[in-house]
Amino acid sequence: xxxxxxxxxxxxxxxxxxxxxxxxxxxxxxxxxxxxxxxxxxxxxxxxxxxxxxxxxxxxxxxxxxxxxxxxxxxxxxxxxxxxxxxxxxxxxxxxxxxxxxxxxxxxxxxxxxxxxxxxxxxxxxxxxxxxxxxxxxxxxxxxxxxxxxxxxxxxxxxxxxxxxxxxxxxxxxxxxxxxx
Numbered sequence: 030x031x032x033x034x035x036x037x038x039x040x041x042x043x044x045x046x047x048x049x050x051x052x053x054x055x056x057x058x059x060x061x062x063x064x065x066x067x068x069x070x071x072x073x074x075x076x077x078x079x080x081x082x083x084x085x086x087x088x089x090x091x092x093x094x095x096x097x098x099x100x101x102x103x104x105x106x107x108x109x110x111x112x113x114x115x116x117x118x119x120x121x122x123x124x125x126x127x128x129x130x131x132x133x134x135x136x137x138x139x140x141x142x143x144x145x146x147x148x149x150x151x152x153x154x155x156x157x158x159x160x161x162x163x164x165x166x167x168x169x170x171x172x173x174x175x176x177x178x179x180x181x182x183x184x185x186x187x188x189x190x191x192x193x194x195x196x197x198x199x200x201x202x203x204x205x206x207x208x209x210x
Contacts, residue, residue, distance in 0.1 A: 046086060047135040050184045051096045051115065053082030053105070053149065054110070054142045054164075061192065063162040064086035066156040067106070067163045068178065069098075074129065077176040082149060083107065084181070090119055093117070093137035104156055117139040119187045123180065132143065168194055 055065035072110040085100035093146060097115060101107035119138040124131065149159045163169075170176055171185050189195060 036069060037061070039129060042098055046133070047137065048084060048086045049093050049100060049137045049139065050081045050181065051083040052138070052140045052184065055145055055147070055161060056142060057145060062161050063164050063167050064143070065160050065162050065167065067158050067160065069155055069157045072155060078178045079155070079176050080178045080181055081184065087137075097137075097139055104151070105155045105159065106152050107149065111143070111147075112141065115139045118191065119184070121183050121187065123183060125179065126133050127179065131182070134180065136180065136184060138187060149166070164192065164194075
């Protein structure tokens with residue numbers, strides 16, 4: 030029989046975990062915008078940092094697509110019908126020593142182009158508020174600050190690569206770095 034371990038204990042044990050991350054995109058006048066969550070100040074991990082529109086761990090028994098529906102509804106009030114257009118765009122694996130232990134995670138990454146009039150609503154208290162930012166602004170924040178939650182940067186770099194926001198040589202080096210474990 031296979032047992033289950035609380036997700037919070039996985040880094041302490043060095044066990045691999047999995048999660049979903051949703052890039053909430055809005056296209057306006059030939060520009061791309063991204064919905065960014067501002068994490069609640071009372072979050073245990075990375076309080077107050079910038080995060081995805083929705084993200085969370087894969088609970089036992091859920092597929093990545095099911096976890097996406099669960100997290101998007103709980104965190105941003107996104108209805109399942111809207112998520113039918115979400116596209117799985119990447120799977121990122123990383124290992125990182127963090128204060129809570131060794132993070133060995135697999136991230137299932139999705140893009141969702143949202144209607145211009147969509148406004149996410151914080152539902153479960155994990156997000157203080159959402160902000161729609163030009164993707165260029167998010168790029169500069171990732172490049173120049175430490176304001177973004179530790180693993181969200183990886184998913185955003187993948188988005189920046191796909192959007193051609195790096196010089197070709199830099200893009201090759203970054204893609205190689207993201208493809209390694």
